[in-house]
Amino acid sequence: MLKKIWRDVRLSFVSEYQLQTRIAENLQRFPEHHREKVQALAKRHDRLAELTATFPALLFALAITENEDCAKEVSRGIVGGRPLADLAKIGSVPLWLRKLPPEAFHARIPELPNDAGFHRRIANHLPGAENAGKWLEMVGGSIKWCHRDFAIWIARESNNGTSLCSNCLFKLALYAWFSGHPETDAGRLIKTRWNAKMTHDAAKEAQNQWREDLRVHLLLDSVEPEKPWLAPAREGGFTFEPILTAAQVIAESQAMDNCIRMYADEIATRENQFWLVRNEGGERIAHFSIGHRWGEPLPTITEIRGPGNNEVAPDVFRAATVWFVKANVSDRRPFEQPLADIPVRRDLWAKLWRPYWLAKKCLPADLPMTPSLEQI
Numbered sequence: 622m623l624k625k626i627w628r629d630v631r632l633s634f635v636s637e638y639q640l641q642t643r644i645a646e647n648l649q650r651f652p653e654h655h656r657e658k659v660q661a662l663a664k665r666h667d668r669l670a671e672l673t674a675t676f677p678a679l680l681f682a683l684a685i686t687e688n689e690d691c692a693k694e695v696s697r698g699i700v701g702g703r704p705l706a707d708l709a710k711i712g713s714v715p716l717w718l719r720k721l722p723p724e725a726f727h728a729r730i731p732e733l734p735n736d737a738g739f740h741r742r743i744a745n746h747l748p749g750a751e752n753a754g755k756w757l758e759m760v761g762g763s764i765k766w767c768h769r770d771f772a773i774w775i776a777r778e779s780n781n782g783t784s785l786c787s788n789c790l791f792k793l794a795l796y797a798w799f800s801g802h803p804e805t806d807a808g809r810l811i812k813t814r815w816n817a818k819m820t821h822d823a824a825k826e827a828q829n830q831w832r833e834d835l836r837v838h839l840l841l842d843s844v845e846p847e848k849p850w851l852a853p854a855r856e857g858g859f860t861f862e863p864i865l866t867a868a869q870v871i872a873e874s875q876a877m878d879n880c881i882r883m884y885a886d887e888i889a890t891r892e893n894q895f896w897l898v899r900n901e902g903g904e905r906i907a908h909f910s911i912g913h914r915w916g917e918p919l920p921t922i923t924e925i926r927g928p929g930n931n932e933v934a935p936d937v938f939r940a941a942t943v944w945f946v947k948a949n950v951s952d953r954r955p956f957e958q959p960l961a962d963i964p965v966r967r968d969l970w971a972k973l974w975r976p977y978w979l980a981k982k983c984l985p986a987d988l989p990m991t992p993s994l995e996q997i
Contacts, residue, residue, distance in 0.1 A: 640674060647673040650723035651681065652754070658684040666700050678718035679709055681726040686712075710735070717743055725753035731761025739769060746776035755784055762787060766985070767794035768801075774817050783821045791987045796828035798977060807973045810834045812875055834871050835973070836997045837885040841867035843966045850894050850911060850920075851948045857940030864888075864895040864908065873897060876905055878929045887912070891957045893923065898937060907933045909941055911950075920950055965992035 644663070651659045662684045663670040672680035683692045691712060698708045709716050715735040718725075725748070748756035756779045763772035771794060775783075785793065800815035802808040812834075813827035849863040864873055864881070865888075873895075874882040887893040893912035900906050909925035922945055927933040970992035977988070984990055 640671070644670050644673045647677060647723050650750070651677070652724070652727045655681065655685060655726065662696075665696070668699050668702075669696060672699065673723070676705055676709070676719045677723045678721055678726065678730060679705070679712060679714050681723070682712055682714045682730055685729060716740065720744075720747050721757065722750040722753050724750045725757045727754045727758070731757070731765065733761060733764060734769060739773075742773050743776055746773065746780055748776075748780055752779065755779065758787075759785060759790055762790045763794055766791050766981070767798045770817055771797045771815070774819075778821045781821070788987055791985065792832070793824060793828055795977065795988070796824070796831055798980075799831075802976060805973075805976045807835065807976075810838065810871070832997050833882045833885075834874075836994060837870050837882050838867045839965050839969055839973075839992070839994065839997065840885045840889045840963065841870065842969055844889050844963055847888070847891060847894065851945075851950060854944055854948075856944035856947075857936060858901050859906075859937060859940045860899040860903075861941070861944055862897045862899065864897055869897075870895070873905070873908060877908065877927075879908065879926060880930055881908060884910070886960055889958075889963055890960050898925075898933075898941065907937050907941075911945070921945075965994060967992055 648656070648660050648663060659673075659681055662680065663673055669680065669683075679695075683695055686692050695708045695712045698711070699705075705719075706716055709719075713732075714730060715733045717735075717740040718730070718733070743760075756776065759775050759779050760772050763775040774797075775790070796811070797815040799805060799808040800811055803811070803814075811827070811831045813823075813830070815824055815827070819827075847863075847865050849865070851861075851863075853860070853862050855861070864870055867885075870882055870885065870888065873879070881895055884893060884895065888895065893910045895908055895910050897905060898907040898909065905928075907925060907927045910923045911920055912923045913920055914923060922941060925933055925938055925941055927937070971990070974988055978984055988996060
C-alpha cells in the first residue's frame with residue numbers, strides 16, 4: 622500500500638514538473654513583440670498559465686484583446702474550471718486552433734470558421750512550428766478574400782512549401798473567387814477555373830493567363846477600335862483578317878495557344894497590328910504582325926507564327942509576304958499614341974469588379990475603385 626502511495630506521489634511530482642517545464646518553454650516561443658503581454662497574463666493564475674501548453678491561441682487572444690469585458694469573463698471561466706470549448710466560443714477563438722504552436726501568433730487572430738465541418742478538414746493540414754505564423758496569416762487571408770475551400774487548399778499548399786505575400790495571396794484568391802462566378806464579366810474571361818485538386822503552380826499559371834486577358838479587355842476596350850491598315854484579302858489559298866478588338870485578341874490567343882495577348886500594349890498604342898491567317902477550310906493556322914522594326918522607317922511584317930508560336934509552313938510565309946508587297950504600304954505610317962495617354966474606362970473597371978466588391982462589402986486596397994493597369 623505504501624509503495625503504491627509513493628509511486629502515485631512520484632508520478633504526480635514528475636507530471637507537475639513536466640507541465641511547468643513545458644509552460645516555461647512555451648512562453649518563450651511566443652513572438653517577442655507580444656511575449657510580455659502573454660507572460661503577464663499567465664502569471665495571474667496557474668490555470669491561465671496552463672493555457673500555454675493546452676491552448677496557446679486562447680491565451681494569446683486574451684492577452685492582446687481590446688475587449689476587456691470579454692477577456693475578464695473568459696479568464697474567470699478558466700480559473701473557475703469552465704469547459705474550454707465554451708470559453709473559446711465566447712472569446713471568438715476557433716477550437717481547432719488549440720493544436721497550433723505559440724509561434725503561430727504574430728498578430729491578432731483573423732476571423733476563422735469554427736464549425737465542426739471546417740475543423741475536420743483543416744485538421745489534415747495543420748503546420749509545424751517553423752511555418753505556423755505564415756500559415757495562419759495565409760489561411761486567414763484566404764477566408765477573408767475568397768472562401769473556405771480556397772482556405773483549405775491554401776493550408777495544404779502552404780505545408781507543401783508555398784509562401785505568398787499578401788498581394789500575391791489576394792490575386793490568387795480573386796482568381797479562385799471569380800472561377801466560381803462564371804456569370805460575371807471577369808469570370809467569363811477565365812479559361813482554366815480554379816479547383817481544389819490544382820497545384821499552386823497550375824493555379825498561378827491559370828491566374829496569370831486570366832490577368833493577361835483582363836488587361837487586354839481593359840486596355841483595348843478603352844480605346845477606339847483601330848481601323849485595319851490594309852484591306853482584308855485572300856492570297857495563295859489563305860485569308861488574312863485583322864485582329865483589332867479585345868475579344869478577337871483573346872479568342873486568337875486561346876484558340877492558337879500563342880502569346881498575342883502579351884502585345885495588348887503595342888496594339889493599343891498602334892505600334893503593331895496583328896492579322897489572322899485562315900486556310901481554305903476556314904481554320905486558324907497562323908498570325909502575323911505588321912509594324913516598324915527598330916531604326917527602320919517603313920512598316921513590314923515583323924513576325925509570323927503558327928499554333929503554339931511555332932514556325933509556319935513556307936507556303937504560308939510566302940503568301941503573307943506576297944500579299945503585303947501587293948498592298949503597297951511603304952508610304953504609310955500608322956499613328957502611334959503613348960500608353961500613358963490611354964485612360965482605362967471607369968465603367969469597364971467597375972463592371973468587372975462590382976460583384977466582388979458587393980460580395981465582400983468592401984473596397985480592398987489591392988482592388989481600388991480607381992482604374993489602374995498596375996493592379997492587373
